[in-house]
Amino acid sequence: MRLSEDDSHALAGAPAAPTYLEDGTTVMSWLNTRDHKRVGVMFLVSVILFFFLGGLFALLIRFKLLQPGPFFLDALGYNRMFTLHGVVMIFLFLIPSIPSAFGNFVLPLMLGARDVAFPRLNLFSYYLYLAGAVLAILAMIQGGADTGWTFYTPYSSTTATQVLPVLLGVFILGFSSILTGLNFIVTVHTLRAPGLSWMRLPLFVWGIYGTSIIQVLATPVIGITVLIVAVERVGGFGLFDPARGGDPVLFQHMFWFYSHPAVYIMVLPGMGVISETVAAFSRKNPFGYKAIAMSSLGIAFVGFFTWGHHMFVAGQSTFNAGAFGILSMFVGVFTAIKVFNWVGTMYRGAISFKTPFAYICGFLYFIVFGGMTGVALATTSLDIHWHDTYFVVAHFHFIMVGASVMAFLAALHYWFPKMFGRMYPEGWGLVAASLIILGFNATFIPQFLLGNFGMPRRYYQYPEHFQALNVASTAGATLLGFGFLIILIYMTIALRYGQRSEANPWGSKGFEWLTASPPPTHNFDEIPTITQMPHDYRTHEPPGVIRVA
Amino acid sequence: MSPEAASLPEGILAHHFASLERQNEAMRLGMWLFLATEILLFAGLFTGYSVYRFEFPLAFAECSRHLSLTAGTVNTIVLITSSFTVALSIHFARTDQRRAAVVCLALTILLALGFLGIKAIEYTAHFREHALPGKYYAFEEVKIPGAAMFYTLYFMMTGLHGLHVVAGMSVLTWLLWRTNQGRYSSRYYTGLELGGLYWHLVDLVWIFLYPLLYLI
Amino acid sequence: MGESGSSGRANVALHPDDRHEEHAHSAIPYVVVWIALLAFTALTYLTGKQHLGAWALFIALAIACLKSALVALIFMHLKDSSGMTRLVFGTSLVFVGILLFFTVADVATRFRPATPAGAPFGTERSRPEGLLEHEMPE
Numbered sequence: 073m074r075l076s077e078d079d080s081h082a083l084a085g086a087p088a089a090p091t092y093l094e095d096g097t098t099v100m101s102w103l104n105t106r107d108h109k110r111v112g113v114m115f116l117v118s119v120i121l122f123f124f125l126g127g128l129f130a131l132l133i134r135f136k137l138l139q140p141g142p143f144f145l146d147a148l149g150y151n152r153m154f155t156l157h158g159v160v161m162i163f164l165f166l167i168p169s170i171p172s173a174f175g176n177f178v179l180p181l182m183l184g185a186r187d188v189a190f191p192r193l194n195l196f197s198y199y200l201y202l203a204g205a206v207l208a209i210l211a212m213i214q215g216g217a218d219t220g221w222t223f224y225t226p227y228s229s230t231t232a233t234q235v236l237p238v239l240l241g242v243f244i245l246g247f248s249s250i251l252t253g254l255n256f257i258v259t260v261h262t263l264r265a266p267g268l269s270w271m272r273l274p275l276f277v278w279g280i281y282g283t284s285i286i287q288v289l290a291t292p293v294i295g296i297t298v299l300i301v302a303v304e305r306v307g308g309f310g311l312f313d314p315a316r317g318g319d320p321v322l323f324q325h326m327f328w329f330y331s332h333p334a335v336y337i338m339v340l341p342g343m344g345v346i347s348e349t350v351a352a353f354s355r356k357n358p359f360g361y362k363a364i365a366m367s368s369l370g371i372a373f374v375g376f377f378t379w380g381h382h383m384f385v386a387g388q389s390t391f392n393a394g395a396f397g398i399l400s401m402f403v404g405v406f407t408a409i410k411v412f413n414w415v416g417t418m419y420r421g422a423i424s425f426k427t428p429f430a431y432i433c434g435f436l437y438f439i440v441f442g443g444m445t446g447v448a449l450a451t452t453s454l455d456i457h458w459h460d461t462y463f464v465v466a467h468f469h470f471i472m473v474g475a476s477v478m479a480f481l482a483a484l485h486y487w488f489p490k491m492f493g494r495m496y497p498e499g500w501g502l503v504a505a506s507l508i509i510l511g512f513n514a515t516f517i518p519q520f521l522l523g524n525f526g527m528p529r530r531y532y533q534y535p536e537h538f539q540a541l542n543v544a545s546t547a548g549a550t551l552l553g554f555g556f557l558i559i560l561i562y563m564t565i566a567l568r569y570g571q572r573s574e575a576n577p578w579g580s581k582g583f584e585w586l587t588a589s590p591p592p593t594h595n596f597d598e599i600p601t602i603t604q605m606p607h608d609y610r611t612h613e614p615p616g617v618i619r620v621a
Numbered sequence: 622m623s624p625e626a627a628s629l630p631e632g633i634l635a636h637h638f639a640s641l642e643r644q645n646e647a648m649r650l651g652m653w654l655f656l657a658t659e660i661l662l663f664a665g666l667f668t669g670y671s672v673y674r675f676e677f678p679l680a681f682a683e684c685s686r687h688l689s690l691t692a693g694t695v696n697t698i699v700l701i702t703s704s705f706t707v708a709l710s711i712h713f714a715r716t717d718q719r720r721a722a723v724v725c726l727a728l729t730i731l732l733a734l735g736f737l738g739i740k741a742i743e744y745t746a747h748f749r750e751h752a753l754p755g756k757y758y759a760f761e762e763v764k765i766p767g768a769a770m771f772y773t774l775y776f777m778m779t780g781l782h783g784l785h786v787v788a789g790m791s792v793l794t795w796l797l798w799r800t801n802q803g804r805y806s807s808r809y810y811t812g813l814e815l816g817g818l819y820w821h822l823v824d825l826v827w828i829f830l831y832p833l834l835y836l837i
Numbered sequence: 838m839g840e841s842g843s844s845g846r847a848n849v850a851l852h853p854d855d856r857h858e859e860h861a862h863s864a865i866p867y868v869v870v871w872i873a874l875l876a877f878t879a880l881t882y883l884t885g886k887q888h889l890g891a892w893a894l895f896i897a898l899a900i901a902c903l904k905s906a907l908v909a910l911i912f913m914h915l916k917d918s919s920g921m922t923r924l925v926f927g928t929s930l931v932f933v934g935i936l937l938f939f940t941v942a943d944v945a946t947r948f949r950p951a952t953p954a955g956a957p958f959g960t961e962r963s964r965p966e967g968l969l970e971h972e973m974p975e
Contacts, residue, residue, distance in 0.1 A: 185637060186636065186637035187637040189647045189651065190647075190651060191635075191637070250658050254651060254654045254655060254658075255651075257650070257654060258647045258650050258651045258654065261646075261647070261650055261921060262638070262643050262644075262646055262647040262650065263637065263638070263639075263643075263647075288654055288657060288658055289657065289658075289661060289928070289929065289932050290661075291658070292658045292659070292661035292662040292664075292665070293661055293662075293664065293665050293936065295662055295665075296662050296663075296664075296665030296666060296781075297665055300665070300666075300669070300777070303777070304755075307754065307755060307756075307757075308755045308756035308757070309754045309755035309756075309773045309776075309777070310754075310755040310756065310769070310770075310773060311669055311755075311770075311773055311774070311777070313755075316755055316756065316769055316770070316773075317673070317676075317677065317766055317767055317769065317770045318770070319672060319673075319676075319944070321943065322668075322669060322672050322940065325668070325936075325939070325940045325943065326665055326668060326669075326936075326940075329936050376932060376935060377935065379939075380939065380943075387947075388943045388947075389942070389943050389944075389945075389946035389947040389948065390946070390948065391942060391943075391946040392939060392942060392943045392946065395939070395942075396939075646919065649918065649919075649922060650919075650921055650922055650925070653918075653922040653925045653926060654925055656926070656929075657925050657926065657928070657929035660929045660930070660933060661929060661932065661933065661936075664932075664933040664936055664937070665936075667933070667937065668936055668937055668940050668941075671937055671940070671941050672940055672941060672944050675941060675944055675945065676944060690882075690886075694878070694882055697878050698875065698878060701871065701874045701875060701878065701904075702871065704871075704874075704908060704912050705867060705868075705870075705871040705874075705912075707912075708867045708911075708912045709864060709867055712862060712864045712867065715862060716862055814914075817912075817913075818913055821908055821909075821912050821913045824908060825905050825908055825909070828901050828904045828905055828908070829898075829901050829905070831878075831881075831901075832881055832885060832897035832898070832900070832901055833897070835885070836881065836882070836885030836886075836893075836897055837893075
């Protein structure tokens with residue numbers, strides 16, 4: 073059996089069962105949904121909203137930094153800006169983005185399942201996310217925190233700003249993340265279609281699976297850490313306060329035990345997206361499927377051994393610094409394996425240079441430079457010079473924006489027809505991608521230079537001779553902002569007026585393309601039996617036909 | 622609908638699972654993953670404990686001696702027994718002895734209440750002696766550096782544990798009601814099993830808290 | 838729905854727990870474990886009161902681990918569970934170990950003379966009157 077009759081009707085454009093979008097159009101049908109696709113869409117809308125909020129904070133920071141002296145914001149206001157920028161971007165955008173938006177939508181489809189393992193828990197994850205977001209917004213309205221997103225003690229336990237609601241918001245958001253990860257792990261274990269063995273899983277699933285492992289194991293630790301700081305603020309308990317015998321470095325250990333693996337939560341799903349789209353837009357089988365799959369697990373586990381590289385100058389022992397420095401080198405190997413395999417996939421492929429592919433190119437360039445500067449920073453002796461300078465800021469923005477956001481945009485454009493049954497305007501897509509890649513370089517390459525010249529991060533004022541590079545960076549950020557704005561505009565228009573797409577406009581061999589675009593609520597009329605490797609472009613069927621039993 | 626599912630109370634098998642066996646497997650795996658997160662949550666406090674016991678060994682030993690060893694030991698026995706009774710209740714449910722299952726669950730909840738009661742007595746004593754965390758510490762009998770830190774950790778660890786006891790009790794009460802309604806039997810008892818797993822975790826944490834706090 | 842049976846372990850009778858259904862599930866293991874747990878509690882209580890110095894912590898933790906193993910394997914049915922649930926439990930313990938190891942290793946290997954003066958800890962390991970390890974009364 074190839075495609076079911078109903079699906080081929082969908083290919084011809086005549087809808088069979090109502091799509092998940094049409095199946096119940098009241099507000100309550102969305103708020104009370106058990107459908108993973110609707111939960112995914114709600115997450116998508118929310119994370120995009122917060123992306124723009126975090127971006128606004130970033131532009132305000134960059135605007136202030138046009139001038140070396142006091143300008144536009146006062147010092148406390150500036151501290152609040154970079155804190156909120158970090159908190160919103162990390163906890164309200166990056167951590168949930170690809171897993172909760174695209175993972176939710178696409179994972180069950182890729183597994184040939186009708187939903188995730190625990191649909192009601194999935195909805196609960198979304199409400200926890202909203203609750204955490206509300207707390208963070210309440211804190212912002214009252215002025216926000218000024219501690220930096222890293223909440224280092226004893227400043228965070230004693231400063232008078234609105235740290236408490238932010239901490240509680242982070243705690244709740246953490247549980248949203250944990251429950252999503254838990255749901256995905258159980259889904260991959262128990263809801264795979266017949267014939268879908270582990271070594272036939274799509275590479276995006278491997279990426280999400282690795283991410284979910286990190287979410288489940290690491291997030292509780294930041295949960296308890298922020299809880300302790302919250303209790304310290306309220307009760308003066310002093311677990312991290314030197315005045316009461318506490319050790320501030322202990323806070324940093326506990327904080328970074330989560331926050332380093334967290335950066336892999338932020339980038340690993342993106343790597344999964346790149347694996348999917350590289351194969352689809354090169355029309356070629358992944359160069360080393362097993363290597364890519366296993367390296368996702370490698371990143372998930374080895375990422376836990378490296379957190380002390382954030383603390384080289386914090387006062388931890390030399391033994392620890394040495395151990396963490398060496399261990400941090402290992403984790404780069406897995407990313408290198410992936411990059412090698414992606415490039416190998418593209419080599420001699422039949423490249424289709426559509427917007428997702430533009431983002432793939434951006435991703436590859438940014439992750440190589442971001443990753444290499446990361447390895448450089450992991451070298452203890454070099455980090456002594458670079459720690460807490462703009463060099464670090466540029467490094468992590470190369471990964472967080474250059475890699476993760478590029479991957480998010482690749483996913484958005486690749487799966488837009490799947491999710492909404494319409495195509496975005498390809499020309500505008502390439503225009504926006506170019507602006508973003510250009511703008512990104514203009515924003516952050518000056519920051520590498522600034523950091524290397526010694527400009528510290530989170531400083532309100534800087535020496536005059538750094539101004540030129542700061543102005544360049546702000547100009548780049550403005551360009552970057554325009555790029556994102558263009559995407560928002562054409563995507564919103566495409567939702568309503570975009571050209572209706574066929575079920576598989578990319579000719580992709582991904583399993584999620586087996587069903588209609590947009591899919592019906594129950595995903596598949598009949599659960600497929602998988603008999604082939606994922607991303608298998610060696611077969612001779614025409615594009616859009618995936619052989620199943 | 623598979624024949625086994627047809628004989629179950631309404632709505633047990635969800636539509637997206639291939640079989641009841643798969644669903645049970647998913648529920649167990651999900652609960653164990655959740656327990657893993659709880660283990661790591663407590664691990665943060667155990668980490669703080671390890672660091673500060675290393676830094677203040679004398680203070681920790683001294684303060685430990687001022688805790689009521691009797692209360693701690695009795696509480697350990699109480700929780701171990703409650704683990705036993707909840708395991709028994711699952712055994713009785715899956716062998717279709719509903720009444721015995723209900724009795725065992727009720728016993729578990731009573732033992733949990735007993736645990737909380739003893740802890741309340743202990744806390745009252747600490748309050749009276751001003752053996753309190755952080756800036757409130759004014760315990761006359763132990764005045765060396767690190768003593769306040771011991772009590773900070775003591776209250777945070779037993780406090781978080783106590784919250785989990787309360788949560789566990791709520792879950793067990795709800796399960797007691799459902800068991801009484803006949804929802805769990807040899808055909809399906811996974812929900813009860815999951816509640817039992819959570820309760821065992823509460824016991825596991827205390828198995829470590831007891832020697833680390835009371836027997837330094 | 839009409840999909841074919843799930844791949845692997847499709848036969849309900851072969852489910853690990855169903856082994857018990859073939860002969861009536863016994864409560865005896867639970868009673869045995871309960872008594873063992875009480876015995877181990879008595880043991881840890883007695884050894885705890887001895888104040889065995891450096892060995893005390895090791896013995897207490899070893900007994901606690903034994904008790905936990907009994908609770909996990911028998912009460913929580915890990916012995917009869919799928920490999921995945923055992924892997925989940927084991928992995929969580931491994932990561933607790935990683936967190937503990939590096940954090941305690943940090944405080945254990947710090948160069949004390951470099952700690953700022955006046956800190957309540959971290960100069961010599963805090964003792965009254967600044968006693969060193971070998972000068973401790975115990």
